[in-house]
Amino acid sequence: MTLDPEQLGRSKSDLAEILRELRKRAGLTGDRLARRCAMSQSKVSKIETGKVTPTLVDVERILTALEAPRELVAEVTALARIANTQWQDKRSSWRRGLEKRQAELAYLENTSSDMRYFLPAMVTGLLATPEYIKASLDNSPGDTSRTVTKKLERQAVLYDTKKSFTFLLTEQAVMWAIVPRPAMVIQVERLASLSRLPNVRLGVLPNGTSPARGPMNTFTTYDDRLATVETFAGRLVFQDPRDVIQHLAIFAAYERIALFGDEARAFLAGCVRSIIHDL
Missing domain, CATH: 1.10.260.40 (lambda repressor-like DNA-binding domains)
Structure with a gap:
């Protein structure tokens, strides 16, 4: 369609x-x-x-x-x-102000109990260091300092143990170097640290993993009521249960072949060694 x-x-x-x-x-x-x-x-x-x-x-x-x-x-x-589908284009988000988008995301996070993030390209704001967040906003218009602050404030939700978070990152997302290598070391170490939170599951999909389908888009599911899909031009918001269920099924397929726990942290430690070796 x-x-x-x-x-x-x-x-x-x-x-x-x-x-x-x-x-x-x-x-x-x-x-x-x-x-x-x-x-x-x-x-x-x-x-x-x-x-x-x-x-x-x-x-x-x-x-x-x-x-x-x-x-x-x-x-x-x-x-x-x-x-049951909404289109939110990036230009409209810029005109409204990026901090308003952060308020919308904070609302979704505060009103959800089970969130899943599929990240094939980059680290998401909840997992990012301040330097990484600033670099991710380099192509956004205007003063982004308030947006950086709002993104950092949103990270407090990770420590709400009434909520559960599952993040799936490809190796590319882990290693996408939008900041200098010393800052990338800190970013990857942050991923390993957050993976130890009791309500956070952080999975990694190394290069060479053979999923049934290619990792096409960043997407997030909020409980079983809503899924958002990111594109270059904007985002699609799916509210029909069948579309949400389809994204949950895709997520589960990748989740089954991802590295978690000690295996994920060992992989991340190898990424840190690779970055340091190239300094």
Whole structure:
């Protein structure tokens, strides 16, 4: 399915309008439809007014209750999937201010209990040293000092033992040298140190590991309710459970072949020795 950013913006209102019109064509009241698909009448009303975005499962239940033809089911469920996807382009983030993005991430972290980070290219901000964070923002416009501060403040969440974090890093992500080599030594040693936190699992995928599929994108899952995928131009936010489950399954496949615990720390120690050798 091709996702047009403009379509992403229109899809929620379009979906609400289509579902409302289909109910009326079927000659059903909102209350009768709610009973047919085992939903509350207030939820049906909120879906039809666009106040609530239905999941694919919700939409399928409604369409089944309405006895919609197969071709219409395919069209409306495709629209529902788009409605459960958000596009956030980088230019808009820059215009709003990068620190606002940090506030959004802090909210997601504070309202989630199980977070998983797939990192094929670089170290993420939660694991990064101040120097690494500054270097990662070199291509961002304007004064990034407040963003650096916000990123560092967010790292406190790692010490909340009510939450669990799993990070998977490829060897490239560990060794991507965006800071001078002495600073890279400190960064890699920080990874090893954080891997000892009781609620943090840090896995490494060395070069030569043979996964079933290539590590294409950085992505994060927040519990089983949301997944974000990073691209050069921006990020996609998936809220439909099926999309989130798919990302969790991809994560689990890599998790099964990653190094953890003492094996991961031994690998990281070898990375440090390699960096020092090249100084």
